[in-house]
Amino acid sequence: MVKFAxxxxxxxxxxxxxxxxxxxxxxxxxxxxxxxxxxxxEIVTDNPPSCENVPNSVRDEGHEVKTVERIGEGVWRIxxxxx
Amino acid sequence: xxxxxxxxxxxxLYFRENVLSDRGLPEWLGGALIGVVNVFFxxxxxKPFTIFSGYLNWGRYLYEILGLHNLVGKPESFFLxxxxxxGDIGLLLGAFTAAVLSHExxxxxxLSRGEYxxxxxxxxxxxxxxxxxxxxxxxxxxxxxxxxxxxxxxxFIGLIVGGWLGLLYVNWRTEKLLSIAEVPLALGEADIxxxxxxxxxxxxxxxxxxIAILVVLTLYYVAxxxxxxxxxxxMGFAMGVLIQRxxxxxxxxxRDLPRGPEFRRSLALQKGxxxxxxxxxxxxxxxxxxxxxxxxxxxxxAGLVNIVGGVIFGLGMVIAGGCASGSLWKAAEGHLRLWxxxxxxxxxxxxxxxxxxxxxxxxxxxxxxxxxxFGWGPGLAVIYLFLALYFLSLMYLEYKFYGRxxxxx
Numbered sequence: 053m054v055k056f057a058x059x060x061x062x063x064x065x066x067x068x069x070x071x072x073x074x075x076x077x078x079x080x081x082x083x084x085x086x087x088x089x090x091x092x093x094e095i096v097t098d099n100p101p102s103c104e105n106v107p108n109s110v111r112d113e114g115h116e117v118k119t120v121e122r123i124g125e126g127v128w129r130i131x132x133x134x135x
Numbered sequence: 136x137x138x139x140x141x142x143x144x145x146x147x148l149y150f151r152e153n154v155l156s157d158r159g160l161p162e163w164l165g166g167a168l169i170g171v172v173n174v175f176f177x178x179x180x181x182k183p184f185t186i187f188s189g190y191l192n193w194g195r196y197l198y199e200i201l202g203l204h205n206l207v208g209k210p211e212s213f214f215l216x217x218x219x220x221x222g223d224i225g226l227l228l229g230a231f232t233a234a235v236l237s238h239e240x241x242x243x244x245x246l247s248r249g250e251y252x253x254x255x256x257x258x259x260x261x262x263x264x265x266x267x268x269x270x271x272x273x274x275x276x277x278x279x280x281x282x283x284x285x286x287x288x289x290x291f292i293g294l295i296v297g298g299w300l301g302l303l304y305v306n307w308r309t310e311k312l313l314s315i316a317e318v319p320l321a322l323g324e325a326d327i328x329x330x331x332x333x334x335x336x337x338x339x340x341x342x343x344x345x346i347a348i349l350v351v352l353t354l355y356y357v358a359x360x361x362x363x364x365x366x367x368x369x370m371g372f373a374m375g376v377l378i379q380r381x382x383x384x385x386x387x388x389x390r391d392l393p394r395g396p397e398f399r400r401s402l403a404l405q406k407g408x409x410x411x412x413x414x415x416x417x418x419x420x421x422x423x424x425x426x427x428x429x430x431x432x433x434x435x436x437a438g439l440v441n442i443v444g445g446v447i448f449g450l451g452m453v454i455a456g457g458c459a460s461g462s463l464w465k466a467a468e469g470h471l472r473l474w475x476x477x478x479x480x481x482x483x484x485x486x487x488x489x490x491x492x493x494x495x496x497x498x499x500x501x502x503x504x505x506x507x508x509f510g511w512g513p514g515l516a517v518i519y520l521f522l523a524l525y526f527l528s529l530m531y532l533e534y535k536f537y538g539r540x541x542x543x544x
Contacts, residue, residue, distance in 0.1 A: 070246040072456040072470060073387055074396040078309050081396070100239040100468065101382045103157050105397045112399060122157060126234075126241030126469065 054079050062091045069098045069127065076102040077109045080132075084115060087134045092118075095130040103128040154380065155237035162400075165381020166407025167414055169374065173281055174418025176370045180218050180363065183278030183419075183433050184374065186459035187271040187484060189220035190262075190477075194485035207485035215355065221364050223463060224352075225371020226378070228345050230467035233379040235341035245472040249308075254472040257455020258462075258479025264448025266487045268293065269435045269499070271459035272385045272452065275444065277408070281415030282433035283423065283518065285503035286441045293445015298389025300446065301453025305390065378464045383407065385458040389449050394536065402533050409526045416522070420515050423506070431504055438500020 055067035056079075066083045068076040076097045083093060095106055107117040110132050118131040154160070160168075176184040195210040214220050234240040245251055261271065268275035268290040276294060279287025349372070356365040377383065388408060391401035423430040452458040455476040457465045462480070466473040491498070506514035 070243055072465070072472070073384065074305060074391065075309065077396040078305075082309075098241055098243055100157075100159075100234070100237075101384065101387070101400075104159070104382070105400050108399050109396060120157065122238060124241075126239045126243075128157070 056083055056086075059094070062088075063094070064091060065094045065096065067096045068102075069096055071097070071102075072099050073101055073105065077105050080106050080110065081113065084110070084113070084132070084134050089134055091134045093132045093134065095132065096123075096127065097130070098127045100126065103130065106130050107132075150236075155233075157237075159237075160377070160381040162381055162383070162403040162407035163410050164407075165377055165383045166404075166409070166411035168377050169381075169383060169407075170281075170411035170414030170418070172370055172373050172377065173278060173411065173415040174422070176222070176367070176374075177278075177281070177419055177432070178422055178428065179366045179370065180222075181428055181432060182218055183274070183282050184222060184370070185219050185270060185274035185278055186223055186226075186463070187219070187262075187265045187274060187480075189217060189223035190481045190484050191488065192217045192220045194481045194483075197481065198485060207489045215352070216361065216364060218364070218367055221367045222371035222374070225368040225373075226375035226460060226463050227467045228348060229372035229375020229377075230379040230464040231375070232342065232345045232372075233376040234468040235345070237380070239379075240341060240469050242469045243471060245475070250472050251475055253308075253454050253456070254475035255479045257451045257453070257457075258476040259483050260447050260451025261455060261459065261462075261476075262451075262480050262484040262487050264293075264297070264444045264446075264451055265459070265484065266444070266491050267498070268441045268444025268448055271448065273459060274433075274435075275441065275448070276385075277412065277415070279433065279435065280412055280518070281419045282435075283416065283419060283430075283505045283514065284434045285437040285505055285508075286435045288521065289437055289439075289441035290445035290448070293442040293447075294385075294389045294449040295392065295445075296442075297446040297449015297451075298386075298391075298453060299393045300450045301386070301390045302393060302395045304450065304454060305395075374460070375464065375467065378460055379468065381407065383464075384461050386452040386456065386461055390453045392532075398536065402529055405529050406526065409522055409529070413519075413522055416515070416518055420506075420511075424511050430506065431502070434502045434504035436499035436501060437503040438498070440498045440500070 057065045059065045064087060066079060068079050076099055080095050087093060097103065097106065103120055107120055107130060110117050115135045116133040118133060120128060120130050123129045173184050192210050192214055195204065195207055196214060198204050198207050199209060265271045265275065269286055270279055275290040276287050352368055353365060356362065384404060387397055388401050388404035391397045392405065395401060422428045455462060457473050457476065462473045462476045466477055505518060509517055
């Protein structure tokens, strides 16, 4: 199940582990739509193509991609700032 | 000693940054290299690179074990001497090796019953689509076009429609899922620490396993004198590495072409497909025109049913989350749901095929080999023209939606 949680002041986590394309991108868009400008969203995915597709989609929507890092075998954390 | 280690480190770093990085290979490069392997495969195996007849072989084994071979026919060859099946095994091994080396292998379980339903439904639709289109996204589309056979162009039309239907399904599903997921989407605690199950040193183990399998198979083929299959195994392996590294996903390519969520990637993949087709068509044309191979290799029936098959297959691959090759690649990457899809295809394809071939053989059209319709030169020109228009349409979409400076892929 998608987990969307508040992790701190203006900081949110979206856990889409287990989902394949295109769901990580879709849930990221939906989550970003719920946030305020300047909020930070950390997306966690274990679907390899999503570590490219999620940042691409986020940039296309005008938000900022801070970092994309692999945090384990086949797991990535993508940090995004809503604009 | 230190000099040697220095070189080792250099190599490791080089490959990690250029081949095994998170970004993978650009789609156009993946497409081009896939086109090259496609030509090598055709020249070597005297058949184009395809996927599904391997599943037919495996499925027939399964039914034979169950004593039901009267339904679907006996396996036409031993599975290690089946050209398509050995290519499939190579692809699986190649994708697995590439995934392990690039730290992308991980056992991923489907999250809900709905995902198993998707996996099975997608697999069944792909089997039926393959029967109708006389091939999957390879035998019915990519390798069909490179075989200069009309049926590939017909399935292409179907795939465009099927991909779009798949996008509608995905949108419907996320709306439906989201309403169910409203509760977990509310604020709660999310644990994002990598699960204990993510073992740290899976890499050497995975590599040892895949090398061991390759060595055993190599020795087997050398001992039996079956060098043909040794070549096929390694070409399948190369295909697997390329598909995994460039994330060459036909499902994404066709699903998101009508401005889906991964539209940018879809355009890049489609351009990769055009590049691959251009190389594949050129190579196959040379082999066939010069008489190095029989021109009619893989000239298959072409009719309206190929379009219908493309629609069904296109929808199926989107629902499943991977096409014929994508299912193998993602299964090798550790997605259990794609193993379910593979199983569904292996079980259903022999049955669907036997049913349609026995009761409805009239649905298929005549074999249409394009150079025999237009002549060799004009035939090639017509195919190139199609590829040029296909490429220009993609460029137009890119221009329209990403405008100036929007370079994709």
